[in-house]
Amino acid sequence: MKIIKTIVSFLNSIYKNRYILFTLVIRDFKSRYLSSYIGLPWAFIQPAAYIFVIWFTFTVGIRGGTLPSGTPYIVYLITGIVPWLFISQTLIVSCDSINQYSYLLKKTNFPVSLIPIIKILSGMIVHVFLVVLMVVILLFHNIKPSIYWIQIFYYWFVMIFLFSGLGWFVSSINVFIKDMAHIVNIVVTMLFWVTPIFWPYANLHGNYRYVALLNPFFYITEGYRYTFVQKQWFFNFPEMTILFWVICGSIFVVGIFTFQKLKPDFGDVL
Numbered sequence: 001m002k003i004i005k006t007i008v009s010f011l012n013s014i015y016k017n018r019y020i021l022f023t024l025v026i027r028d029f030k031s032r033y034l035s036s037y038i039g040l041p042w043a044f045i046q047p048a049a050y051i052f053v054i055w056f057t058f059t060v061g062i063r064g065g066t067l068p069s070g071t072p073y074i075v076y077l078i079t080g081i082v083p084w085l086f087i088s089q090t091l092i093v094s095c096d097s098i099n100q101y102s103y104l105l106k107k108t109n110f111p112v113s114l115i116p117i118i119k120i121l122s123g124m125i126v127h128v129f130l131v132v133l134m135v136v137i138l139l140f141h142n143i144k145p146s147i148y149w150i151q152i153f154y155y156w157f158v159m160i161f162l163f164s165g166l167g168w169f170v171s172s173i174n175v176f177i178k179d180m181a182h183i184v185n186i187v188v189t190m191l192f193w194v195t196p197i198f199w200p201y202a203n204l205h206g207n208y209r210y211v212a213l214l215n216p217f218f219y220i221t222e223g224y225r226y227t228f229v230q231k232q233w234f235f236n237f238p239e240m241t242i243l244f245w246v247i248c249g250s251i252f253v254v255g256i257f258t259f260q261k262l263k264p265d266f267g268d269v270l
Contacts, residue, residue, distance in 0.1 A: 010113060010256050017111045024114065025121040048133055071229055075141050079228050080197040080221045082134045086127040086159065087217050088188045093119045094167035095174050095181045098266060105267050112263055116167030120160060138228060148231045155223045155234075162216055162248050165255030172262040175269050195221055216251070219244040 014021070094116045101115045131152065135145075174180040195217050196203075204212055212218050219240060226232040234241055 007253065007256055010260065013111050014113055014117065017114060020111075021114050021117060021121070024118045025125075028118050029122040029125050048130070072141050075138060075143060075229055076200070076225065077198065078134055078137055079224045080195075082127075082130050083155070083159070083220050083224050084192065084195070084197055084217070085130065086123055087163075087220065088192065090120055090123045090159075090163050091166065091170070091184055091188055092181075093123065094163065095170045095184045097167065098171045098175050102266075112266065113168065113259060116171045117164055120163045120167055124156070124160070134228070143229065146231055148227055148233065151227050151234060152224075155220060155227065158223070158244075158248070159220060161252060162220075165248070165252035168255035168259035169251070172259045172266075175262065175266055191215065191217055197221060213240055213243050214247065216244055216247050 097115045097119045098112070101118070104110050104115065105112060139145075170180055170184055194212075195215055196212065201209070201212060201218070201222060222240075223234055226234060226237075
């Protein structure tokens with residue numbers, strides 16, 4: 001019961017301060033680019049340029065062709081790259097979020113637990129734009145809208161939930177162990193190649209298929225493909241979904257308790 005009360009109290013604090021959270025998310029989003037000449041448009045120009053280069057390379061340059069399922073390779077690739085950009089960038093910026101917002105620790109009643117979420121929701125603004133750009137590319141390749149596309153909102157909830165737990169964990173550890181940022185960068189690079197983004201999950205055989213399911217990011221990238229390309233509901237894969245939520249829920253709880261345990265010492269270190 002004590003564990004449940006701690007989690008409920010923690011989440012209730014976030015809910016009560018949702019308007020403060022909204023204000024800080026917008027401020028964080030603007031502050032990332034206002035110091036440059038072009039300003040806020042850079043938030044969309046940079047990822048859009050990256051997506052365009054990927055699209056151009058695999059349609060005009062390399063000509064990736066089609067997968068055995070008949071899906072154009074560029075469609076398969078883009079639907080994996082778009083969620084991965086959010087995954088990788090959010091992990092990296094969340095790691096240093098407490099240090100970046102250390103001045104807020106001096107505010108007596110400020111809910112410090114909001115800080116990692118600010119980075120997550122700020123990144124979500126750009127991600128929504130990239131999803132719209134991805135949809136344009138899919139339409140260009142004759143992928144028509146379907147009822148399955150509405151489950152994108154489920155995967156957005158999944159990402160926010162997962163990265164809240166991860167954000168609380170890595171940001172609180174990084175206050176005391178500065179190497180955490182380097183570790184996260186290495187892990188992100190490794191996960192980029194072991195997550196089926198450039199290669200199909202069907203290439204795995206035997207026990208390797210089950211090992212891949214332990215990677216929670218695989219659930220997200222594959223989920224985007226189920227949503228936009230393969231026309232499958234997430235609940236059509238109960239084994240994958242149950243395993244993901246067990247892992248995701250564990251990360252969420254560990255993130256809360258790690259953050260709560262270390263939070264009282266943030267001020268002394270920073």
